[in-house]
Amino acid sequence: MNALRAVAADARLFDATGKPAVVAYVSESAVNLRSPGNSWVMLCDARLGCGPRTVLVEAHRALARAVSVGDTVTVGKTSVVGDAGEIVTWEHATRWRPSPPLLAGDGLGARLSIAADIVSRHGCFLARPLISGPVLALRDGCLGANPTAIQRAVADLAGLGPGLTPAGDDYLAGYLAALLHLATDSPAALTARTLLRAAVNTIEPGSTHPLSQFLLGEYAAGMIPQFLDECLRALLRPSTTQRLNARVRRVLRHGATSGTEMMLGILDAGADFRIGSHPQRTDTGRSRPETPTRRPGSVEALWHSTERIHP
Template sequence: MMDALERVTGPANATPGAASSAIAPVLAGPPQPVRVLAAFPAAVYLEHATGLLAVVAADGVQHPNAVVLSVGVAARPLAGLHVGQEGTVGDGAIGVGQLQVTVARWFDPSPHLRATSPPLIAGKIADARAHLMARTGSDSHDLAVPADAVAEALRSGDMDGVLTAVRDLVGAGPGLTPAGDDVLAGLFAAVVTLSPAVAPEATTTLTRTLALTGGAVVDRARHVTTAVSAELLHHAVRGEVADLAAAVLHAFTGRRPLTPALDALLAVGATSGRDLAHGLITGAALVLATAEAGDPDRPATTVGAR
């Protein structure tokens, strides 16, 4: 794959961008049609044969399926694009109307977290919950109960239980990325990325259950929620997240300051950042509880404890 990533070039006069390696097969592959699904000043979402990719301004959110342009919103790089407009992607380039983008470099949307200990991550979870309480007035909301139900089903290895529990989350709420999807994406991404950093052996059942059910969850999402949200869930079950969520995950392991990372995430959208943060905390608590249950010298933590 790296050879393919290094070979892409694209038009010499195009705007350069940094592309997620998660969408390398589409970007580096042969040209194929794309269609504008949604267009905003900071981001444009393009449908292709197998999914969805985003083109975002430099000061937009670096999604796990994004090509991040070298210029910001003020330069109006996405002006003039509209829903239904058609173009092409492939051979290291994207062309839609006047927008011409070439891949200049790649980024990895999967945060590789350093090993950490249950006591350290327990403190970070407590701090994160306290900060959310201070910022939002509550460390819980209407989706906390179904999120905890998904977590408990994952912890027990109950695949049917996972699929039943996600029905109360997938597509719940309005917007481009409904609140239930944001919570679920955060939960899944935290499980995938934190499990090997905290206790890979103790969390084997947890990660296996998620691997076996993730495809079914994403398939359901493609039928009941927005295309943008379903695509982000597809990446979340693989541990691929936006840069702001990755920063919070790194903070849980002590690699970055927690408060600035949470504040940056909470600033995203009307509620998306908050809901994604809830999901990350719930997933982190699930990993912690599973790790502690595998240690006979430590008392088990309840996943939904707040």
């Protein structure tokens, strides 16, 4: 068979040794391969953007015809090989590496408000009643630098919700991704990120889908996928409203509720640790950044509601 040619691949895959893998998932836009030790490789439609352990393929629909769930393949330095020969090769593909963290630029608060409005109009909040309690516990734990509270909240969020990447995991991914950047100029955010990384890396196997646990470990290590990284960069640095809208809407299109929960994680981390925000006292005596009043119908009211919200 003629191997499909990749246009980009995670740079680490060029150093991979030949490992057996099982085809765990097949769709029109992605094929997921799982190796022993819960290591994954994702073969994806090039339009999805690159990311950790990802190979981007232009002729993505041919992937679904080349393999079936349960097939065994070999992942080598530059290719995936099946019984009939090479399935995908990335020998001449662009090597993807995560972008370095950015310092937040002037106007971050205004951009967060614009992004929150976009999420409120286009997000899917169906998972909110399920995860809003652990989400608030996580935020309180991070603001209070309380490792026990963070550990408990992460354990409650991991695997919470349906799908390959449950809603609780998606929220954690967004919160972690934002803290990667906010920690460059905020000691409090750095402490929160350190404690959250430790908690994520000790999630019990079986608590969530194996792919989701793997991806959370990648996010904790700073391996942020392209679609999420581009959104964060539009938020952190001066940007046009049009560009910010496009980047946020792209994240929101990710899965059913996944993109919404990732964005809410980003927005919450931004509200909690925004550089230059003015702390206010809470009823627990801790200091936390100011956040907008939760007006009825506002995005804050939506994402902290325990009532079922329809998009």
